[in-house]
Amino acid sequence: MLGIMLVIAVACGKEESANTDENSAASEEASSDTTKTITFLDKDYEIPSNSTKIVAASQEAMEDSAVLGVKPVGAVATGGEFPAFLGDSMSEAEEIGDKFQPSTEKLLQLKPDVILGTSKFQADVADSLNKVAPMIPISHISTHWKDNLLVLAEITNKTEEAEKYISDYEANAKETKTAVTEKLGDKEVLMFRVRNGSITIYPESVYFNPVLYTDLGLTVPEEVKAAKAQEQISLEKLAEMNPDYLFVQFEDSENQENKDALKDLESNAIWKNLNAVKDGHVYENVIDPMAAGGTAWSKTNFLAAFKKELGL
Structure with missing residues (x-):
């Protein structure tokens, strides 16, 4: 009798173990069905497989959302308003x-599935957001524009649309580059932003500069090459640079204490003596001054404005 009981016990143990293994496997399979891993700039992020509630916590993410027709459930605002x-x-x-x-x-x-933040977040801010939902730090570096757009496309199953947008832009830029070379030659083009009443330039890979110097192949000013971050320069330094074409961005909200900064600049004798000014090659706010610069939306719309202003 004891032998029979032992056999039954062993059999029951095996059956229970098998059931446990099956349950564990089913649990793992269910888990893999509810989440997926995506890679962005060589780092993996685990997000819900069906991420429909997206928060755009950066200007870059907001512009990418506009390009792909994604409607975020939440977004950052400036002065209480969206752009x-x-x-x-x-x-x-x-x-x-x-x-x-x-x-x-x-x-x-809001209980978002994923938060598209920014690489400019401080570590404590990033940590707090990751406690709410997976936070992907969308890059503020302009040369990462395709990576930014494609990660949103992967999350929202719009990869085909994103790839076409990228392809269309690159074809347009290539065609424009040929026309720019013929028309401008080695002329120097500079874009600057007036912030807090000061002239601000950016590094070669930041803001709209990649459109000018990479996509269109224009000559990079030495001061732009040397800039490590956004950098204020004096009007005298601008006069030394003396560009042939100037694109100027001015936004009231960035110059609260210097609302007349651009007017003051334009009335200065040094400004009036710049090549770009004398030749009538100064273009102000050809694209909204709050545009991020290094996104698919910004690049496409700036390229269109550039072509229009220069008659290309």
């Missing part, structure tokens, strides 16, 4: 606060 140039792309979004430190309280209410 008008993005049209109705933020029509379903709720304001989540400041771009430097979005409100975790508001985000918890």
Whole structure:
């Protein structure tokens, strides 16, 4: 009798073990079905497989959303408003606060599947957002524009649309580059932004500069090559550079204490003696001054404006 009981016990043990293994396998399979791993700039992120509630916690993510027709549930605002140039792309979004430190309280209410942040977030801000939902730090470096667009496309199953947008832009830029070379030759082109009343230039890989110097092959000014980050320069330094073409961006909200900074600049004798000014080659706000610069939306719209202004 004892032998029979032992056999039954062993059999039951094996059956229970098999059931446990099956349950474990089923659990793992269910887990893999509910999440997926995506790679962005050589780092992996695990997000819900069906991520429909997306928060755009950076200007770059907002512009990419507009390009792909994605309607975020939340987005950062400037002065309590979303950028008008993005049209109705933020029509379903709720304001989540400041771009430097979005409100975790508001985000918890929205319960997003994924947060598209920025690589400019401080570590403590990034940590707090990751406690709400997986946070992907969308790059503010212009040369990462394709990576930025494609990661949103992968999340929202719009890869085909993103690849076509990229392809169309690159074909347009290539065609424009030929026309630019013929028309401008070695003429020097500079874009600067007036911020806090000062002339601000950017490194070669930041803001709209990759459009000018990489996509269109224009000569890179030495001062731009030397810049490590956004850098203020004096009007006298600008006069030394003396570019042939100038693109100037000015936004009131960035010059609250210097609302007349651009007017003052334009009335200065040094300014009036610049080659670009004397030849009538100064173009102001050809694209919205709040545009990020290094995104698919910014690049496409700036390229169109550049062609229009130069008659290409």
